Every structure is written in C-alpha cells, then in structure tokens.
Amino acid sequence: MMVSPSYGYDAFSVxxxxxxxxxxxxxxxxxxxxxxxxxxxxxxxxxxxxxxAQSVKTADSMMQSLLDIKA
Known part of the structure; x- marks a missing residue:
C-alpha cells in the first residue's frame, strides 16, 4: 500500500x-x-x-522438458 497525504497524518498520544x-x-x-x-x-x-503465475508455469514446463531430454 502506498502512503499519500490523503491518508491523513499520524497522531500519537499517551x-x-x-x-x-x-x-x-x-x-x-x-x-x-x-x-x-x-x-x-x-x-x-x-x-x-x-x-x-504464468511465468512459474512456463519455467516449470521448461524444466520438465530439460529433464525429459536428459532422461
């Protein structure tokens, strides 16, 4: 979350x-x-x-292809 002046100010008290x-x-x-x-x-x-998520799926597919080639 980005903080901006519209969020107001911090107020602390004892x-x-x-x-x-x-x-x-x-x-x-x-x-x-x-x-x-x-x-x-x-x-x-x-x-x-x-x-x-798509990047992870693609990397997984590439790794699986590499393992299939080595086997």
Whole structure:
C-alpha cells in the first residue's frame, strides 16, 4: 500500500493523558477511500499475480522438458 497525504497524518498520544481524539455518538465518518482508484489497483495487482503465475508455469514446463531430454 502506498502512503499519500490523503491518508491523513499520524497522531500519537499517551494513554490516559486525555490528549487523544473524542468519540462522538450518533455520527458517521465519511469514507476516506476512493473506490475507483482502489478497484483499479486491485485489478492491476490481480493481473500481476496472473502474469507471475504464468511465468512459474512456463519455467516449470521448461524444466520438465530439460529433464525429459536428459532422461
């Protein structure tokens, strides 16, 4: 996952110090995820996995052919 300014900032606080965020009941937080970008990244990652799997299959086939020739 790539970090960008849209993810916000890191906030650290000491436990029991009263310096942390407040929880407000009866409210909803808006989504901070762009679904279009995330879906595009997921499709790209899936294509990469499929390409890598095909590379492994090809290497396995080549190794099997080499072993068949030696035998």
């Amino acid at each position: 436990a029991q110090s009263g310096m942390s965020a407040n929880v407000t009941s009866g409210t909803l937080e808006t989504s901070n995820v762009n679904l279009t970008d995330q879906m595009t990244q997921q499709i790209s990652a899936q294509n990469s996995v499929e390409a890598n």
